[in-house]
Amino acid sequence: MIRGLYTSETGMLSQERLMNMLSNNLNNVDTPGYKQDQGELRTFPEMLISRIGGDAPSPSTVGDLSTGVYMDETVPDFSQGTITQTGKSTDIALSxxxxxxxxxxxxxxGALLFNVRTPAGAIRYTRDGHFTLSPAGQLTDDNGDAVLNTAGQPIQLPSDQFQVAGNGTILVNGTPAGQIGVSYAANTNQLVQQGGGLFMLNGAGNLPAAAGQANVSYQLKQGFMEGSNVSADQTMTDMMEAYRTFEANQKVMQIEDQTLDKAASQVGQVSGN
Incomplete structure (x- = not known):
């Protein structure tokens, strides 16, 4: 019975973590370039139960016993979000x-991402192409981080009157003024979310450029913006399922508690008759 309490508790904790993850996804359903988190529930290693003692000459196998569940680490889903037209020259979607x-x-x-540099000088990566032009004339993201060109330098522009070709080349009055850098992450498990739509590389170095990679192609679309890849309907359905599973584990725990109470107070009690 004590094992049953523990198993129910792990189920409740796992569903609570899952609900927090789903709530965060739903809160970012309208965030440009947001990549929803995904997580899986896994069981702890099972134990093999054997019967000891009794009339049997040697221990006999009873069967497996699960020791509960836990929510594995969350990982972002880098599938493409919906691309919509905004008409704003500084909005650039990475398709x-x-x-x-x-x-x-x-x-x-894998995944393709823009390169940005934080005010502290750190290189970060993002899918959020909702850029703007700073007062100093630098192309920046919503966090104020400088968008980098293929040479790893901030992009300096005289005004928002510029054009972006499909390969990221920026034209000002028909003259090339640099190329927007795009990196390729072959293993997305190496990317760690930092908040604000930013990812960092877990380890030394930086991601390689996407241009020239085998079987990798993309297009930059000026005046368009990639939205979140969160499905509000599916997320709400998953949240309801997590809530009902939490309630089921809670009821099991209550039954186990009532059984333990009876075992402690009634089993073995001497009758007054």
Whole structure:
């Protein structure tokens, strides 16, 4: 019975973590370039139960016993969000055309991201192309981080009257003024969310440029913006399921508690008759 309490408790804690993750996704349903978090519930290692003693000459196998569940680490889903037209020259959507395909799963792998530099000088990555022009004439993201060109330098522009070609080349009055840098992350598990739509690389160095990578192609669309890849309907459904599972574990825990109370107060009680 004590084991049942522990198993129910782990189920409740896992559903609470899942609910927090889903709530955060739903809060960012309208955030440009936001990539929803995903998580999976896993069971702790099972124990093999054996019967000891009794009439059997040797221990006999009873079966497996689960020791509860936990929510594995959350990872971002880098699937493409919906791209909508805004008409604003500083809005630039990164549209993924092709990525390498995993031969085992048949799914595309990796992610393409813009490069930005924080005021502290750190390199970060983002899918949020809702850029703006700072008073100093630098192209920046919503956090005020400088958008970098292919040489790793901030992009300086005289005004918002510029054009962006599909490969990221910036034209001012028909003259090239640099190229927007795009990086390729072959293993998205190396990217760690930092908040504000930013990701950092877990480890030394920086991500390689996407241009020239085999089976990688993309297009930058000026005057467009990539939205969040969160489905509000699906997220609400998942939240309801998590809530009901939490309630079910809570009821199991209450029943276990009532059973333990009876075992402690009534079992073995000497009758007064």
């Amino acid at each position: 993924t055309s092709q990525l390498p395909v995993n031969p085992r799963t048949g799914a595309q792998e």
